[in-house]
């Protein structure tokens with residue numbers, strides 16, 4: 001099946017999650033394309049049988065390009081299955097609590113099969129000056145907390161769910 005992954009990332013770590021999800025789905029035999037929501041058109045996803053949307057979390061929300069893209073896409077979904085992921089919480093245990101991300105609008109618009117929150121990466125050297133000030137004020141831990149086995153396992157679960165859909169309709 002053709003699967004599109006559309007992602008919004010400011011400092012690259014969420015884009016790398018999208019790439020890993022894409023690798024797993026491709027390994028399961030799917031035809032996968034990854035789109036940057038900051039530059040892609042929703043029309044590029046028209047031929048996809050399933051769609052995965054993901055964004056980094058900043059200040060409790062998805063990045064603006066992800067919010068705009070998702071709203072536009074929602075008019076063209078036509079019942080196609082959607083999965084969503086967010087990436088942000090930092091540290092061990094990861095903070096803030098993954099449930100604090102406000103993606104209510106995106107959930108209502110796309111009715112995803114699942115919304116998964118993955119831990120993120122925060123490296124001060126990559127941040128802009130204002131972001132660094134916020135990270136310092138919040139005493140955010142620094143590091144790469146992404147759990148690749150969790151991420152790849154989630155992608156394999158999507159592949160299995162799509163197989164089930166396919167065999168039920170075959």
Ligand SMILES: Cc1cc2nc3c(=O)[nH]c(=O)nc-3n(C[C@H](O)[C@H](O)[C@H](O)COP(=O)(O)O)c2cc1C
Nearest residue numbers: 009010011012013014056057059060088089120121
């Ligand atoms: C200024 C700033 C604000 C952030 N706000 C949140 C937040 O509200 N919730 C959260 O879970 N993570 C937050 N994060 C952590 C980022 O989501 C995390 O670093 C993520 O992995 C960045 O993804 P990217 O590399 O794709 O941009 C924030 C990070 C920065 C620098």
